Amino acid sequence: MRLLKAYWYIFKSVGGAMKAGRQNDLIFRYFVLKALDKLGFFEYLKQPRAYGDILVEFGFSDGEYTQEIFNTLLHDSDNVIVQNHGAYAVNPEVPLPEIESILAKTDPRLHFLSEMAESLSYNILDRLREKDIGVTEIFERDDHSVVNMFDGLMDAGIYSAIRRACFAYLTSEERRWLRGKKLIEIGCGSGRETAEIWLHLGGETSITGVDPVPGMLNLAQDNFMDLLKELDPTHPPVTDKNRPVFKEASATELPFDDNSFDASFWAFILHWTPDPKKAVSEAVRVVRPGGLIFGSQAFKPQVNQYLDLVIRSSRNSYGFFWREEYIQWFADEGLEIDCATPAGITRATNKA
Numbered sequence: 001m002r003l004l005k006a007y008w009y010i011f012k013s014v015g016g017a018m019k020a021g022r023q024n025d026l027i028f029r030y031f032v033l034k035a036l037d038k039l040g041f042f043e044y045l046k047q048p049r050a051y052g053d054i055l056v057e058f059g060f061s062d063g064e065y066t067q068e069i070f071n072t073l074l075h076d077s078d079n080v081i082v083q084n085h086g087a088y089a090v091n092p093e094v095p096l097p098e099i100e101s102i103l104a105k106t107d108p109r110l111h112f113l114s115e116m117a118e119s120l121s122y123n124i125l126d127r128l129r130e131k132d133i134g135v136t137e138i139f140e141r142d143d144h145s146v147v148n149m150f151d152g153l154m155d156a157g158i159y160s161a162i163r164r165a166c167f168a169y170l171t172s173e174e175r176r177w178l179r180g181k182k183l184i185e186i187g188c189g190s191g192r193e194t195a196e197i198w199l200h201l202g203g204e205t206s207i208t209g210v211d212p213v214p215g216m217l218n219l220a221q222d223n224f225m226d227l228l229k230e231l232d233p234t235h236p237p238v239t240d241k242n243r244p245v246f247k248e249a250s251a252t253e254l255p256f257d258d259n260s261f262d263a264s265f266w267a268f269i270l271h272w273t274p275d276p277k278k279a280v281s282e283a284v285r286v287v288r289p290g291g292l293i294f295g296s297q298a299f300k301p302q303v304n305q306y307l308d309l310v311i312r313s314s315r316n317s318y319g320f321f322w323r324e325e326y327i328q329w330f331a332d333e334g335l336e337i338d339c340a341t342p343a344g345i346t347r348a349t350n351k352a
């Protein structure tokens with residue numbers, strides 16, 4: 001029943017999760033191809049070219065990331081490029097896609113992704129050239145700031161639906177138990193998540209939001225009160241006791257003592273971190289024995305390779321991983337987690 005309810009929230013917001021995942025694939029694929037196309041990559045490959053010549057022409061480094069981009073294009077469902085006797089060429093039978101036709105076949109509730117995909121996909125060019133860009137630079141670039149975008153985008157129904165699903169996946173005793181407790185929100189983003197969690201818990205839980213990107217943290221700090229009002233004009237009063245506090249920190253290095261919190265929550269963040277296994281161990285460390293660890297995380301293969309390449313354009317982002325790995329990282333900490341796909345809704349009780 002809890003699972004059905006959780007799935008229902010997600011279904012209502014974007015329809016079938018698998019279908020939404022496929023549509024999301026096509027959007028990210030389009031913008032990665034577009035970023036390469038703007039560089040003249042496909043024009044250059046109208047003639048077969050040796051790998052080394054391509055690297056020199058575009059200033060790409062011969063690293064694992066570059067090879068993965070080439071492999072992805074080669075083995076893409078449409079084989080955008082082909083390889084013959086060691087030389088690469090654009091596949092003349094595969095026209096580059098057009099965003100209008102992709103969006104025409106995409107649920108309008110997912111159209112917001114195209115703005116995000118466009119901004120993020122520019123970063124793959126820097127990564128191909130081994131420029132040292134990390135998460136903060138990616139979020140705060142002057143030309144394609146994701147921070148400003150997230151301010152509006154976090155408003156998109158899917159994020160709220162997944163958060164609602166995370167709470168629906170808890171037992172009613174657990175939801176009641178959380179009131180009056182201390183919760184750490186890891187990767188708090190723009191503050192919308194903080195405001196929603198705060199309301200889900202009737203304003204009775206003390207929330208500490210952490211995020212390593214200063215711009216995101218500023219948004220959270222600045223937006224919290226307005227968001228609360230927007231989400232529920234009759235919200236409970238905010239007092240010194242229940243006002244969230246925000247702190248700059250990475251999930252992989254939480255600046256808190258062991259057992260500092262009763263619960264932790266995260267959503268859509270582990271792929272951005274440099275080491276999701278370490279983030280799991282940090283969450284387990286700061287939540288007290290018997291406390292709750294819950295949230296959501298998307299996994300391979302639901303998350304497509306193009307989105308993964310875009311996330312990994314940050315030198316210190318791990319990218320997406322498999323559900324089995326996630327479960328194992330918790331098992332390594334002595335925890336058995338309850339993890340429902342496709343949205344990776346998770347709940348676990350910390351070891352006593």
Ligand SMILES: C[S@@+](CC[C@H](N)C(=O)[O-])C[C@H]1O[C@@H](n2cnc3c(N)ncnc32)[C@H](O)[C@@H]1O
Pocket residue numbers: 135139154159186187188189190192193210211212213216249250251252266267268269272273274
């Ligand atoms: C897609 S947003 C999700 C934000 C929020 N959880 C939500 O769902 O509204 C990803 C967030 O992960 C944060 N992030 C990136 N690296 C992180 C890290 N190492 N530890 C914690 N959060 C991180 C980003 O700054 C950003 O706010």
